[in-house]
Amino acid sequence: MKIYNTLTRKKEEFVPIDKDEIKIYVCGPTVYNYFHIGNARPFVVFDTLRRYLEYRGNNVRFVQNFTDVDDKIIAKAREEKLPAGEVSEKYIAEYYRDAEALNVRKASVHPKVTENMDEIIAFIKRLIDKGYAYATDGDVYFSTRKFSGYGKLSRQNPDELEAGARIEVEEKKEDPMDFALWKAQKTDDELAWDSPWGKGRPGWHIECSVMATKFLGKTIDIHAGGQDLTFPHHENEIAQSEAANDSQFANYWMHNGYITIDNEKMSKSKGNFFTVRDILKDYDGEVIRFFLLSGHYRGPINFSRDLMEQARNGLARMITAKNNLKYLIANSTGALSDEESERLTLLSKYKDRFIDAMEDDLNTADAISAIFELIKSINTYTKDGASKEFAEAALKLLAELTEVLGLLKDKEEEDIDPEIKQLIEERQQARKDRNFARSDEIRDLLKERGVGLEDTPQGIRIVKF
Secondary structure: OEEEEOOOOEEEEOOOOEOOEEEEEEOOOEOOOOOEHHHHHHHHHHHHHHHHHHHOOOOEEEEEOEEOOOHHHHHHHHHHOOOHHHHHHHHHHHHHHHHHHOOOOOOOEOOEHHHOHHHHHHHHHHHHHOOOEEEEOOEEEEOHHHOOOOOOOOOOOHHHHHHHOOOOOOOOOOOOOOEEEEEEOOOOOOOOEOOOOOOEEEOHHHHHHHHHHHHHOOOEEEEEEEHHHHHHHHHHHHHHHHHHHOOOOEEEEEEEOOEEEOOEEOOOOOOOOOEHHHHOOOOOHHHHHHHHHOOOOOOOEEEOHHHHHHHHHHHHHHHHHHHHHHHHHHHOOOOOOHHHHHHHHHHHHHHHHHHHHHHEOOOHHHHHHHHHHHHHHHHHHHOOOOOHHHHHHHHHHHHHHHHHOOOOOOOOOOOOOHHHHHHHHHHHHHHHOOOHHHHHHHHHHHHHOOEEEEEEOOEEEEEEO
16 A cells, blocks of 8 residues: 655555554544534544555554643633533533544544543653753743754754744743643643642643553554644654654654635634534535545545535435345345356456555545446446346445445434425325426425435335435
8 A cells, every 4th residue: 555654745655563453643633612524534534544454454553532631622611611621521422423423433542631641741751851851930841953853744944933933921932943741720720730840731742642652652653634733733743752752753644635615714704614513414424424535635625515415416326326236135036147247257346446546545536436437337237137146246345345435334224304204295295196396396305405215116215315
């Protein structure tokens, strides 16, 4: 497999440190609100990376943290008049709910900052002892000038960075480019822990270094996250991790591109800020996932209603193909004919195309194209019917590939919303009355609600997408 490594700015063959276990760390959410569509992209993309590596027979240890100590959490706690711990726990629960809707699997470990405070303090002490950090009036800073490789990930010159940096009024650091490892408590309502430097809490960057080291080791295979984290977060992680551990922090760095909203940067002030919870009111989670995988992960992607409708229609094509094969399995008999056996051999080439795409730096866009080519051939081969054995083999192949992308998950039968049920019954009556205009109108209404109807010899089949 080839992976584009942000550190080297080129595609490299992926060679894991330990062939028995691939170690991946992905920066998780700061839990003070519902996560937005931009946050969702790395969650879905790197969940898909994990799925693909496992599909190829690898054991993957996948760590994604929760930042449950942060200025934004403290501000939210003040706003909601709740303890900060209650705020973070609330939004961790909401994360799991939305992640499940997107079919994002739970990580092997979801460490929280608050549960790793002893390790964080010990890590900072080690940096001070080695001369890379210094304490001043209860704060602790990392001295970037002491780490010779600073700037190697983002390709930024420390001298140029310093020219644009500034020291805030309350900061007491020696150099504008130094960053906080530990922050002294300023008000009584701030979360704080005892430390050798007084009561306080960790800086943002140190948390991920400590949790990655604790749960994956001093050197990990892949560190991943959004492009916006390259600098300063990931750059600072490298500096403090390699300074403390005397070893390379991560062998491969993967970063997904930005999401724009109707070709504009997402911003609350512009009113184009969308949480996944908001979007789920109009679109099924699988549609959102399909949309996020429809472009290459490193490129920018534009979120718009038109593109979401395209994603919904694309997913509907997959669902229809799956349901058609299920219908054939339920209503066909017989074993493979020689001709069908040859056709199955021909279908296997689409699996090869799918794998080639995924091996080429996780190209999910081309992988989806391979699945649509597979569906087109299946439809051609089954237009006049098929044996049960052929339909089962074709469905197995379709399910195998879509599962890697986290799509076409078998959902439990859900109770139909009474309003939806009423519309379906009204459409049936309209068809009996030969009022086809009203029938088509209702069908469009249902489609807007994420419900498709298929007319089969056995009656109406309901498809949710």
